[in-house]
Amino acid sequence: MPAAGSSRRKSARSRREPSSDRIEEDDPTQHGADDDVEGEGSEEEQPQRKRKSVVVKKEKKSTKQARGDSEPEEEPAEHDEDDDDDRIDIQNFKDQPLGREEGMKLRGIAQDWEMIRKQIHQSSFNMVKGVAISLADVMEGEQAVAALTEVDDIMKGLLDIDHEMRTHETSLDAIHQKLLRDEAIEGAMEVYEKDVKQRLNEFRHKTTRQKYAPSEIYTQFKQGIFEVQNPGIAIPPINDFIPKEDGDVSDDDDEMEMGGVTQDFKCPITLTMLVNPMTSSVCGHSFSGEAIRDYLKGTRGKKGCPAAGCRQQIGVSDLKPDKDLEKRVKIAARRAQRDDDDSDAGEVIE
The missing domain is CATH 3.30.40 (Herpes Virus-1)
Known part of the structure; x- marks a missing residue:
């Protein structure tokens, strides 16, 4: 009889003990329902099942925590070497001598500067010029002077930006030309930054005439305002619009000084005012x-x-x-x- 009782308890335990995987998935309320229905098994067996369930879940939870704690410590995936073939290593750029292949990349960057500069040229310069001409047409006296002075400062600011873009473009192109001649370029970043800084400093130390008088854009800007305010009168030289400063040559010695141009709005064919x-x-x-x-x-x-x-x-x-x-x-x-x-x-x- 004792042997039979023991075997019955073992068989009952084997029927009631689910696998460790199923314990976590089943709803805890189901275990209580099963115990009530079966009604078999001693009271000693039920705490054992509960303890086993807790142990399994704790093992699962500890596994997840261990995995979660280890994730931040994982080293970032390294980039494939093939992905870096077309890019310059910025961190080690200045320590690496440049070759012809890198020179072509620099030329591409210079062309990007040129493209952006031309976009500004086509939109911003024409817009500011149009605003100035409109103001000159509708305003007079001190009000016109104040408004046009403000627009003049905006135009000069755009020309400064245009020059800075040209500086980056020119410096990159200069390095590219050296590489084409198989000249060694050591510390390319330092060479580039030094050249840009030098060119910008040279420009900033120029007088207002030296900065803007050679600019065809600024000349057309000033002449456009003048011809609207003074129709039929010859347009004076560009230097007449820019006050002389220390460092400027005498107007008499400036061989490039030209003026006396009168804008003719008549068509050379019809001899009447221009139409379209x-x-x-x-x-x-x-x-x-x-x-x-x-x-x-x-x-x-x-x-x-x-x-x-x-x-x-x-x-x-x-x-x-x-x-x-x-x-x-x-x-x-x-x-x-x-x-x-x-x-x-x-x-x-x-």
Whole structure:
């Protein structure tokens, strides 16, 4: 009899003890339900099942905690060497001599600077110039002077940024040229930074005339304002718009000094005010759009420029619509009409 009782308890225990994996997944309430239904087994067996369940869950939890604690200590995955083939090692860049392959990468970076600079040139410069011309047309007196001075500072700031971009572009291209000549470049980052700093310092120590007078953009900016405020009057030299400073050469000694240009808003073909003007990229002469197209109609290739004294050959592909000139023509026509109205009013009063 005792042997039979013992075997029955073992079989009951084997039926009631689930696997360690199932203990964690089952709902704890199910164990209580099973115990009530079966109603077999001694009270000693139930605490054993509960203790076993707790042990299994603690083992699972400790395993997860161990895994979780170890994750931050894992070393970051190393990059494949193939991924770094096309990139310059920034940390060790200055300690590595550059070769032709790296020189081509530097040339690509220089071209990025050039692209960004041209985008600014096409949008910002034209916008500021247009604002200045509009202000010159609608404002007068001290109010106009104050507003145009502020716009002038903005234009100079853009030119400073343009020069800085050119400096980075030029310095990178200079290193590239040395590499093409198989010259050794040690400490490339130091060479690049030193060259950029030197060029920028040279620019900053220049006078206002030396900085901006050679700029075609700034010259057109100042001349555009002048011709709106003074229609029909010859445009003075650019240096007349920039006060002389210590370090500037005398105006009499400046062989590059040119002036006395009068803006003519008449078409060389029709001899009337320009309408939808188009400007030649070859010689810079402007024409009414319809007139120049008729002049070149049926021409294969290029034809002599119709402007008096010009010997350049132009074609349809050389002509571009000139919105800036069109705006200035309209302003000049509006001012001329306003002057005529004022003249007629004066005659009536007399």
